[in-house]
Amino acid sequence: MSYAAGEADHNDHHHHAPSGITRWLFTTNHKDIGSLYLWFSFTMFLVGGAMAMVIRAELFQPGLQLVDPHFFNQMTTVHGLIMVFGAVMPAFTGLANWMIPMMIGAPDMALPRMNNWSFWILPFAFAILLGSLFMEGGGPAFGWTFYAPLSTTYSSDSTALFVFSVHIMGISSIMGAINVIVTIMNMRAPDMTYMKMPLFVWSWFITAFLLIAVMPVLAGAVTMVLTDKYFGTSFFDAAGGGDPVMFQHIFWFFGHPEVYIMILPAFGIVSAIIPAFSRKPLFGYASMVYATGAIAGLSFLVWAHHMFTTGMPVAAELFFMYCTMLISVPTGVKVFNWVATMWRGALSFETPMLFALAFVILFTIGGFSGLMLAITPVDFQYHDTYFVVAHFHYVLVTGAIFSIMAAAYYWLPKWTGHMYNETLGRWHFWLSLISVNVLFFPMHFAGLAGMPRRIPDYSLQFADINQIVSIGGFAFGLTQLLFLYIVIKCVRGGEKAEAKPWDGAEGLEWTVPSPAPYHTFETPPEVK
Amino acid sequence: MAEEQKYEKYYVPASSPWPIVGAVGLGLIAVGAGHTVINMSNDTEGYGVYILLAGIATILVMLVGWFRDQINESMSGLYSNQLSDSYRQGMAWFIFSEVMFFAAFFGALFYARVIALEWLGGGGNNAMTNEVLWPDFSAHWPLTETPGGTTTQGMGWGGLPLYNTLILITSSITCHFAHVGLEQGKRTQLKVWLGITILLGLIFLYLQGMEYVHAYQDLGLQLDSGVYGNTFYMLTGFHGMHVTLGTIMLIVMFFRVLKGHFSHDNQFAFQATSWYWHFVDVVWVCLFIFVYVL
Numbered sequence: 001m002s003y004a005a006g007e008a009d010h011n012d013h014h015h016h017a018p019s020g021i022t023r024w025l026f027t028t029n030h031k032d033i034g035s036l037y038l039w040f041s042f043t044m045f046l047v048g049g050a051m052a053m054v055i056r057a058e059l060f061q062p063g064l065q066l067v068d069p070h071f072f073n074q075m076t077t078v079h080g081l082i083m084v085f086g087a088v089m090p091a092f093t094g095l096a097n098w099m100i101p102m103m104i105g106a107p108d109m110a111l112p113r114m115n116n117w118s119f120w121i122l123p124f125a126f127a128i129l130l131g132s133l134f135m136e137g138g139g140p141a142f143g144w145t146f147y148a149p150l151s152t153t154y155s156s157d158s159t160a161l162f163v164f165s166v167h168i169m170g171i172s173s174i175m176g177a178i179n180v181i182v183t184i185m186n187m188r189a190p191d192m193t194y195m196k197m198p199l200f201v202w203s204w205f206i207t208a209f210l211l212i213a214v215m216p217v218l219a220g221a222v223t224m225v226l227t228d229k230y231f232g233t234s235f236f237d238a239a240g241g242g243d244p245v246m247f248q249h250i251f252w253f254f255g256h257p258e259v260y261i262m263i264l265p266a267f268g269i270v271s272a273i274i275p276a277f278s279r280k281p282l283f284g285y286a287s288m289v290y291a292t293g294a295i296a297g298l299s300f301l302v303w304a305h306h307m308f309t310t311g312m313p314v315a316a317e318l319f320f321m322y323c324t325m326l327i328s329v330p331t332g333v334k335v336f337n338w339v340a341t342m343w344r345g346a347l348s349f350e351t352p353m354l355f356a357l358a359f360v361i362l363f364t365i366g367g368f369s370g371l372m373l374a375i376t377p378v379d380f381q382y383h384d385t386y387f388v389v390a391h392f393h394y395v396l397v398t399g400a401i402f403s404i405m406a407a408a409y410y411w412l413p414k415w416t417g418h419m420y421n422e423t424l425g426r427w428h429f430w431l432s433l434i435s436v437n438v439l440f441f442p443m444h445f446a447g448l449a450g451m452p453r454r455i456p457d458y459s460l461q462f463a464d465i466n467q468i469v470s471i472g473g474f475a476f477g478l479t480q481l482l483f484l485y486i487v488i489k490c491v492r493g494g495e496k497a498e499a500k501p502w503d504g505a506e507g508l509e510w511t512v513p514s515p516a517p518y519h520t521f522e523t524p525p526e527v528k
Numbered sequence: 529m530a531e532e533q534k535y536e537k538y539y540v541p542a543s544s545p546w547p548i549v550g551a552v553g554l555g556l557i558a559v560g561a562g563h564t565v566i567n568m569s570n571d572t573e574g575y576g577v578y579i580l581l582a583g584i585a586t587i588l589v590m591l592v593g594w595f596r597d598q599i600n601e602s603m604s605g606l607y608s609n610q611l612s613d614s615y616r617q618g619m620a621w622f623i624f625s626e627v628m629f630f631a632a633f634f635g636a637l638f639y640a641r642v643i644a645l646e647w648l649g650g651g652g653n654n655a656m657t658n659e660v661l662w663p664d665f666s667a668h669w670p671l672t673e674t675p676g677g678t679t680t681q682g683m684g685w686g687g688l689p690l691y692n693t694l695i696l697i698t699s700s701i702t703c704h705f706a707h708v709g710l711e712q713g714k715r716t717q718l719k720v721w722l723g724i725t726i727l728l729g730l731i732f733l734y735l736q737g738m739e740y741v742h743a744y745q746d747l748g749l750q751l752d753s754g755v756y757g758n759t760f761y762m763l764t765g766f767h768g769m770h771v772t773l774g775t776i777m778l779i780v781m782f783f784r785v786l787k788g789h790f791s792h793d794n795q796f797a798f799q800a801t802s803w804y805w806h807f808v809d810v811v812w813v814c815l816f817i818f819v820y821v822l
C-alpha cells in the first residue's frame with residue numbers, strides 16, 4: 001500500500017477521466033481503450049451469435065425452410081469471420097490493454113496513440129464487412145477460410161470489400177500486437193524480470209509475436225485473391241501455372257498460428273485464475289512458459305493438417321501428422337500443471353473459477369478431438385464434417401470464450417469497483433455449461449455419421465441430432481443476454497469491491513484500489 | 529518519493545485527434561478501393577474513386593498532423609530515452625511484419641515454381657494431371673507458355689535489373705555514411721550523403737519504370753501473363769511501393785536535417801528511416817536473386 005500513498009501526492013489534473021464523447025474518440029488511456037475493445041467485442045459476439053441463430057434455425061429441420069442456400073452460406077462465412085476477428089481477438093486485445101500495464105507495473109501501453117488507432121479501425125472494418133451483406137449479389141459466401149476458387153472465380157462482386165476490410169483488420173491487429181510486445185519488452189517495472197511476469201503477460205508476449213508474424217501473410221493471401229479475381233493474375237488458377245491448393249497453404253500458414261493466437265491468452269487467463277481460487281501458487285511456472293513457447297513454435301510447422309485430403313505427397317502428410325501430435329505434449333504439460341495446482345489446494349468455486357474449471361475440462365475434450373483429426377487416415381473420414389465443427393467450437397467457445405468470461409468475472413471488480421452478482425454469475429455459468437454441451441457435443445456424432453458442414457440441408461437420419469443441437473444453440477444464445485445484464489448491473493453498482501476481492505489472487509493489479517485509478521503506475525512499483 | 533528520483537518518468541503522450549482521423553481515413557480507403565475495383569471490373573461508374581481519394585487525402589492530413597505533433601514534442605525534449613526505445617522496438621517489429629508480407633509472395637513464387645508447375649507438367653505422381661488436363665504443357669521457368677496457352681518472354685537479369693541492384697546496394701552504403709555523419713556531428717557529410725541516397729532512390733524508381741515499359745511493350749510480360757508475370761509484378765511492384773515510401777521518408781529526413789533536427793541523442797526518425805531503407809535493399813537483393821537470376 002506504500003504505493004497508494006505515493007499516488008495521492010501526484011498532481012491531480014489528469015487523474016480523472018475527461019468526459020464526453022471525445023474521451024472515447026481521442027483517448028490514449030489503456031483502460032479506456034481496453035473497455036472499448038471489450039464492448040466492441042461483446043457487440044460483435046452478439047452480432048455473430050445472431051447469425052449462428054439463423055444457421056441453427058435453418059438446420060432445425062431437414063429441408064430448406066427459412067433462408068435460401070446462398071444466404072445460409074453468407075451466414076456461416078460472416079459468423080466465422082466476425083467471431084474470429086471481431087469477437088475473440090478484440091476481447092483478448094481488450095484484456096491485454098486493461099491488464100498488461102497493471103500487471104507489469106507500467107503507467108500505460110508503450111505507444112498509446114497507436115493503441116487508439118488500432119481500436120478505432122475495427123468498427124470501420126466490420127461496418128464494411130457487414131455492409132457488404134446488403135450489396136447486390138450478397139456478401140462473402142465462401143466460408144471464413146475463403147478458399148480459392150470459391151473466393152475468386154465463384155464469389156460475388158462484393159469480394160473486394162471483404163478483401164479491404166480484412167486488410168484494415170490486419171493493420172489493426174499488427175499495430176495492437178506491436179504495442180503489446182513493445183510494452184512488455186520495454187515497460188516492465190525495474191524488478192519485473194521476464195521470469196517473474198504473470199503468465200497472462202507471457203502468453204500475450206508470445207501471441208503478439210505470432211500476430212506480427214502471420215497477419216501480414218493473411219494480407220498477402222487476400223491480396224492474391226483480389227488480383228486473381230479482378231486483375232487477371234493466376235496464383236490460384238492452374239491454367240496460368242498457379243494452384244488452388246497453394247491458396248490453402250498460404251491461408252493455413254496464417255490460419256494455424258491464428259488459432260493459437262485465439263487460445264494462448266486463454267491459457268494465460270486460466271493460469272491466473274486457478275491459482276487464485278486454489279490458494280496455491282501455480283504449479284510449474286517455468287514449464288508453463290516453455291510450453292507456451294513450444295506451442296507457438298510448433299504452430300508454424302503444422303498448417304497442412306487442415307489439408308490432408310488435398311492430395312499432398314504422403315511424406316508431407318506424415319510430417320504434418322507427427323508435428324501436429326507433438327503439440328499435445330506441451331499442451332498436456334499445461335493441463336497437468338493446472339490440475340496439479342488444484343491438487344490439495346483450498347478450492348472455492350466462484351464464477352471465474354467455475355468458468356476456468358470448465359475451460360480445463362472442455363478445452364481438453366476439444367484437444368482430444370483435435371488429436372483424432374490429426375491422424376491423417378482418420379481425417380480422410382472426418383474432413384469437412386460436423387466433427388470438425390464440434391472440435392473447433394469446443395476449443396473456441398468452451399475454450400477461448402469461456403476463458404474470456406472467466407477473465408471478465410475475475411477482473412470486473414478491479415475494473416468497476418463493484419462486485420458482480422455471484423448468484424446470477426453462477427446461473428450464467430451453469431446455463432452456459434449445459435446449453436453449450438447440448439449444442440456442440442452431439443455435433444461429434446453427426447459428423448462421425450457423415451453430416452457435412454456448411455450445407456443448409458441434410459438427410460433425414462440427422463434430424464433428431466440437429467434438433468437437439470439447435471435447442472442447445474438457442475439456449476446458449478439467450479444465456480449470453482444474462483451475461484450482458486450481469487455486466488451492466490456490475491458497472492452501474494453493486495457491493496463495493498476491495499482492492500483485492502479474491503483472497504488467493506496474486507499480482508500487481510491487486511495492489512491498486514478498485515476501481516483502478518485512471519493512471520495506475522506513474523512511477524514503477526516495488527516487485528517482490 | 530525516492531523511487532521517483534531513481535527512475536525516469538515515462539512520458540505518456542496526451543490524447544490526440546489524429547488516430548481517429550487515421551481510422552476514418554483507412555475506412556474510407558477500404559470502402560473506396562473496394563468500390564473502385566468493383567466498378568472497374570463491371571465497367572460501371574460509381575463514387576468509389578472519390579471515396580478512395582478522400583480516404584487518401586484524410587490519411588495524408590493525418591500523417592502530416594500526427595508527425596508534426598510528434599516532431600514538436602520530440603524537439604521540445606518531452607521524450608524520455610525509454611520512449612525512444614519504444615519507438616525503436618516498434619519500428620523493428622513493423623519491419624519484421626513487412627518481411628513476413630514479402631515472405632507470403634516469395635512463398636507463392638517458390639510453390640508455383642517448384643511444386644505447382646512440376647505437377648502440372650506431370651511430375652511426382654501427377655502424370656495423369658498432365659495427360660488429361662494439359663497434354664501439351666511441359667514445365668519450365670520462366671513460364672513463357674502457361675498451361676492455358678498464354679505466352680510471354682522472360683526478363684533477363686542483365687541490363688536494367690543489374691544496374692538497379694548496384695544502385696540500391698550503393699544507396700544503402702551512402703545511407704550508412706549519412707548516418708555516420710550524424711553520429712559524429714558532421715552535418716555536411718550527413719547532408720551530402722543523404723542527398724545522394726535520395727537521388728539513387730529516385731534513379732532506381734525511374735529505371736524500374738523503364739523496365740516495366742520494356743516488359744509490357746517489348747517482352748509482352750504483363751501482370752496477367754500467368755504465374756511468372758504475377759509473381760514478377762507483385763514482388764517488384766510491392767517492392768517499388770516500399771522504395772517510394774522509403775524515398776519519401778528520406779526526403780522528409782533531408783528537410784528535417786536542413787532545419788537542424790537530429791543529434792547523436794535524438795535521432796529516432798532518422799534511424800528508423802535508415803533501417804527501413806536497408807530493409808528495402810535486402811528485399812531487392814532477394815528479388816534480384818530469386819526473381820531475375822535463378
